[in-house]
Amino acid sequence: MKVCIPSLGNRGLEEEVSQHFGRAPNFTILNTQTNEVKIIENKSEHFGGVESSPDLIAKEGADTVLCSSLGPRAIDMFEQLGIRVYVGAGGIVKDAIHAFQEGRLQEATNENACKNHRH
Numbered sequence: 001m002k003v004c005i006p007s008l009g010n011r012g013l014e015e016e017v018s019q020h021f022g023r024a025p026n027f028t029i030l031n032t033q034t035n036e037v038k039i040i041e042n043k044s045e046h047f048g049g050v051e052s053s054p055d056l057i058a059k060e061g062a063d064t065v066l067c068s069s070l071g072p073r074a075i076d077m078f079e080q081l082g083i084r085v086y087v088g089a090g091g092i093v094k095d096a097i098h099a100f101q102e103g104r105l106q107e108a109t110n111e112n113a114c115k116n117h118r119h
Contacts, residue, residue: 002030005066006018006021008026012028021053021069023042027057030093042056052074053074054078054081055077062083069087070085
């Protein structure tokens, strides 16, 4: 499994989880089988790029995203890409991963989507 978490910097598992998914400066990706950590810069359309954050994450092979919250459009895009999304993550990246492993994050739905991001 490859788990992706929007992050503020490049300190890997010790980095803060970004509270705004689409505008996160980076995405930290953990391969749970090899424990390899990869940090990719968010070069999506929010930062002048031409692709969406979900497309960028899909290209990296992530199959799960853990984040604080995200809008319904992003939820729909991830669903179309076959990537599961869980909300409620906070703290640092390794805290978000532990919360997911312990079942404390909720699967993202249109009902728990961030209402400020209906675009």
